Amino acid sequence: MATDEDSRNMAIKVVAGLFMSLATVAVMLRCYVRGWIVKAFGWDDGSMVMAMAWYAMFSGSMIGAGIHGNGRHWYSLEPEERVIAMKYWWLCEIAFCFASIFCKISICIFLMRICIKRTHLLLLYTVMALTVLAGLVFMFLMLLQCKPLSFFWTRMAHHPVVNIEGEGSCINMEIIIAMTYVYSAFAAMCDFTVGILPIFVVHKLHMKRQTKMAVIGILSMACIASSAVIVRIPFVKTFDDLDDFLYSTVQIAYWSNLEAGLGITAGSLATLRPLIRRWLGSHVDPSYSAGFPKGSTGRRTGGASAGRPVPLQSMNGTERSELRPDKLAVMVTNIESHRDLENSWPRSSSLSSSEERLTLPHPNLPGKIEVGVHQTFEVTRTAADGDYGEGSHRTEREHV
Structure with missing residues (x-):
């Protein structure tokens, strides 16, 4: 019978593998559409590819942490396993920050293609600036929270976990928790902004109501990631449980992976309309050339x-x-x-x-x-x- 530890450990590997697979397929289809169908591969597509590369690193590190015991209690693991799992955890934090930054930049650049009002463009530039600023601050905080860097994972060889004099030291965990709350607030605000903005861009366009709602839905898919950010907020406080860190922080790992994975997948799906039209058979008859049906050679001259x-x-x-x-x-x-x-x-x-x-x-x-x-x-x-x-x-x- 599977225990709670086994369930948590398995869930970490399944969530990371599942959402990495979905995001990979979505980005590959996006690249095919933008590069081969419409032949307009742009900066937003390049940014999403970069986001996918960092997300692949994030998910791979998360799976590695699960293999070495992430989700289990400290007493169920050997000291060496705890150290390796924490090293993967540290890599997850860095990769998550870059994946989120590039994903939001890609979505903002994509929306700039359809925005014509100066106010909307300034809003998107502001979202990108805040995303980069908050992401880099959070990333450097996670990167440099311990001195030396390796002390973040080597300290897990001891129990209880303490800053052993002469081996290294880490900043107060209350600072990490507070900055995580701030970053989550910025992330949710930016996600909701890029999700709601298409409503104001599209609602005055002259098109059928059903078509308008479909366009708004496609362009607003990026805000799906904000739901994962909100769900994750109550679990941020588990960062402070250093004595059983790998077991207590499982929910943070789940929802962080969902946030990045859903953002990349949704942002890529919004570009696949040309591919869907091709699959549904909406294409030009090959017998037509230069706008004329086959057998029709042009314009009548002379005569009456x-x-x-x-x-x-x-x-x-x-x-x-x-x-x-x-x-x-x-x-x-x-x-x-x-x-x-x-x-x-x-x-x-x-x-x-x-x-x-x-x-x-x-x-x-x-x-x-x-x-x-x-x-x-x-x-x-x-x-x-x-x-x-x-x-x-x-x-x-x-x-x-």
């Missing part, structure tokens, strides 16, 4: 005047603006109507560089109608003197 292209500018009575040769690019959109695809019309050999054209359907032609949208990107550059003659220019046109 009803079938000739008509500039949109002439339809609304406005004059088209003159092009300057120093303009770099002009986009031309042609909306064309096609009847009887088996007898498709030939493509015109030239296009006006600044007109949007509408081909009106011929009233006497039988067959179904298909409408294709054609965009022409035209680049006009002024050549340097001596290339084509003074004042001359050339035009390059790319049909998309």
Whole structure:
């Protein structure tokens, strides 16, 4: 029959392994989406990869601590096992701080992609600054709490645990507890901020209510981690139980791992919409090329005047603006109507560089109608003197 010690020890290894696996899959899918599907791998993605690397170290150290007795009472362990378990505990504290910092930075940068108001951007910069400041202070406190550093784990070879004169010393544990409370408050505040902000960003957008709620839900997933922070707060006081540290602090280990793991997983899931759309079969028909169905070659020319292209500018009575040769690019959109695809019309050999054209359907032609949208990107550059003659220019046109 499993004892309470066995249950705690097993839970440490299971929680670390489970959430590390979930986070790893989520980050790998994120990298695939951002790097190969949308081809827009950015700083937020790089930050999340760094967060995952530190979280992997955190979870691996947590599993190592569990293998060597974390979750068990001190009298159930040999002195050597207690020392090794405490060394892994120390590595967990350092890795946790960096994983949390990079995770929150990634989420903030991701939200900056959709924020346009100066107030929202300043709020996100503030959250990042507070996250980095609080995380680094907490990390250095945990890193340097004992002198020498190794005394943090070597002192566990003795019982009761005391600062043995001549071997080393540690700062008062009340300071560690107080700073942990402060850090938890900052972490919860930042998580709730990045979780609530999307509501104010999206609620005025013109979209269906269901779509709007879905977008808000996806973008607000980052605040899930704040629940783990809040649940962990009552257990912070167990840091003071040095005589049975590995048994008493199990709840802190659980919820710290959940905080980082949920933050990384949720922050990565928010970027997977293009992958979901691909899985659901929402893709472009490969038979379509340049906006036209296969077999449709372009715009009708000649014939009756009803079938000739008509500039949109002439339809609304406005004059088209003159092009300057120093303009770099002009986009031309042609909306064309096609009847009887088996007898498709030939493509015109030239296009006006600044007109949007509408081909009106011929009233006497039988067959179904298909409408294709054609965009022409035209680049006009002024050549340097001596290339084509003074004042001359050339035009390059790319049909998309």
